[in-house]
Amino acid sequence: MRFYLPIVLFLTSILLSCNSSKQSQSATPIAPTKTEVVILHLNDVYEIGPVENGSLGGMARVATLTETLERENAHVISVLSGDFLNPSVIGSVKINKKKIAGEQMVDLMNRVGVDYVTFGNHEFDLDQEDLVKRIDESDFEWISSNTFHKTEKWIVPFEKDHDNQQTYIQPYKIHFIPRPNAKPLRIGIIGVCLPFNQQSYVAYHDVYEAARITYDYIKDKTDFVVAITHLLIEEDRILAEKVPGVPLIMGGHEHENNFERIGPVAIAKADANAKSAYIHTLVYDHETEKLTINSRLQALDSTIVLDAETQQVVEAWEAKAYEGFKSLGFSLNKKVAFLKTELDGREVNLRTRQTNMGEAVAHAIFNAKPGLDLGIVNSGSIRFDDVLEGQVTEFDIVRAMPYGGPVVIATMKGSLLGQVLDTGLGINKGSGGYLQLYNVEVDGRAFKINGKPLDASATYKVGLPDFVMKGLENNLGFLNPDNPDVLNIERPTGNTDPRRDVRFLLIDYLKNL
Ligand SMILES: [Zn+2]
Known part of the structure; x- marks a missing residue:
């Protein structure tokens, strides 16, 4: 296990996919010296519907917020820092003797356009077969620097079979943002999860070592690196000390919002169930190579309307769940x-x-x-x-x-x-x-x-x-x-x-x- 990560990094560097869009060839615009990126950061979302009598959260509000951000900003990335497949009322229902087990959440995350996730401990509540299915169903990308699939013989990255394409879950992602007539902005993203409620089909590499090795591996291939983590706040603080080159830790696991700084590193967590989200605005100056980050907590309350189309899908899942519970006697x-x-x-x-x-x-x-x-x-x-x-x-x-x-x-x-x-x-x-x-x-x-x-x-x-x-x-x-x-x-x-x-x-x- 200890010598495994560098091999994974080597292999994934070959597989590394670039999502930079085609650069404009027609005009000769001058590349702006600064690039601004907005990251919508959620964590620990268990329920697809709004909570607290409908007043807060819900994926239909996430959809509206995402749409608003995308309308107002050229580059928006949406991340969810773990814990979304379990537990939930809907996920525990069986249809045709098979638990829904997070399928409802993947469906909604696909619809609202989540880009990247990392594992939370509750993803591993699912049995192996269900988790593999959820990974296959997801349009979004999974990033995990420290958790791997433990099979009978091997420890390998989790596989993803999506749209007839087989890939491996990567220990990092380099997200490219195109710039006219200039090199794209390259944002490195690493992801780690705490080894909590360990499952026999998961191998957990040391969080700090995995983060450090992965960071060291991609730091020269990127303009800056951020982390999506699912750790205890104490562990996020240690991570900030051990890998101070990562200026932003977008965390999860705790259910209450929190923001703090450890030296040059900002650690942010939003409230569970999308009651709030963090919106991080990152501005990178390509000339000075300086990054500035502004983070604000956005409540997903009645000021954000439920996106009607998304809410319809949520209600369809709820109706299914009610039927399922009825058959159990509830x-x-x-x-x-x-x-x-x-x-x-x-x-x-x-x-x-x-x-x-x-x-x-x-x-x-x-x-x-x-x-x-x-x-x-x-x-x-x-x-x-x-x-x-x-x-x-x-x-x-x-x-x-x-x-x-x-x-x-x-x-x-x-x-x-x-x-x-x-x-x-x-x-x-x-x-x-x-x-x-x-x-x-x-x-x-x-x-x-x-x-x-x-x-x-x-x-x-x-x-x-x-x-x-x-x-x-x-x-x-x-x-x-x-x-x-x-x-x-x-x-x-x-x-x-x-x-x-x-x-x-x-x-x-x-x-x-
Ligand atoms: Zn957790």
């Missing part, structure tokens, strides 16, 4: 409850402490069968990074927990349960493997269940997601059906058992509040 328009207290499902809280939303889901799981000792849910299964408040519909439940999935009842030894709780609240703090609990009192690393200290030699009946019981959660691989301290696992029975999907349990729980 009626997305159905009212569930009116909440007097908001339930906190914000990731920053959910992954570091018990929240009332986490407790509500754990309580709903605890209610799955009389006689349970406790309910457990992994905070990563609550995924909307938002609060539930006021009138809640089944759509909100599905949006809050897009993965759903069965709940099982496991009978296990107290010694194992203690290890699960200790790991889930200890080293899993800060990740989706942090556990939310019901009927457990926590005092440091000591636990009380049913008011009594956890007894290592006793047995407990635990309600928990099948996902966790299968050993698929971070650091909790030891909790699996083969563990000898797991004495019994009771699975949901049939198509009417609410335990077949945790969301039915949550709906029942909220209804009975």
Whole structure:
């Protein structure tokens, strides 16, 4: 893996495609000494429709904004810095037994004219087959300097088979902007993604090393290099220090807008779900070889109208999704409850402490069968990074927990349960493997269940997601059906058992509040 990247760079330099348009031969215009480029920068867009009661975001607003920018500027590039294929309400629907899995987003991104993306960790939530399909469907180009396709034998760049053309996802892109009677402006773009929730079919090269090697490789072939990244802000700061020659990092992963400077490097992130976008105006002076960058945050609120044609496509996908959920037993328009207290499902809280939303889901799981000792849910299964408040519909439940999935009842030894709780609240703090609990009192690393200290030699009946019981959660691989301290696992029975999907349990729980 360590020696692999230079080979990729060598190969891709052969494949390197130039998108410079034909230069005008007829007149003899003088090349302007400065070239201005506008970059529309989005990150973490999960829903194709507008959010917050239609007031913010939505791909139809992105379409209008893109069109406006293109009308007002000669050169516009549109980028999305990762996390768009998953999770979403629509993406989790099955049509003909096949999950939509981001197809709706690729369709909309193609329509609004996104140019470049890099992977976010959530792209790798998809299974290999689905991700390959989404890549093939995309009109836009993928750039990844540090993630590769791990096949049985080889580590290779991800392939793309689009319009009968087979290409590889490149570790960089050189975007050419033509100038009359002069050399084109050459913008280098690199892209990196954090190795979060790692998948077996993905090889992750070190973020900083990959960025540095790729930057070094293209810096003399370009006028300047920018980065699209999907990293924690702390990692973006380190990247800025390690590769200070990249003056603009267009980031993602965090869902709140942020702008800061580390020395000569600007790091920008917009709000998730296209609630806002960054608009970077780059002016390159070909004589002095100086680049100036102006970045402004643009809200995608009611001042930007929904592009009617795009919105029609969005609504067609929504209609499909509603039908799909209907076949699963959900009626997305159905009212569930009116909440007097908001339930906190914000990731920053959910992954570091018990929240009332986490407790509500754990309580709903605890209610799955009389006689349970406790309910457990992994905070990563609550995924909307938002609060539930006021009138809640089944759509909100599905949006809050897009993965759903069965709940099982496991009978296990107290010694194992203690290890699960200790790991889930200890080293899993800060990740989706942090556990939310019901009927457990926590005092440091000591636990009380049913008011009594956890007894290592006793047995407990635990309600928990099948996902966790299968050993698929971070650091909790030891909790699996083969563990000898797991004495019994009771699975949901049939198509009417609410335990077949945790969301039915949550709906029942909220209804009975
Ligand atoms: Zn992310």
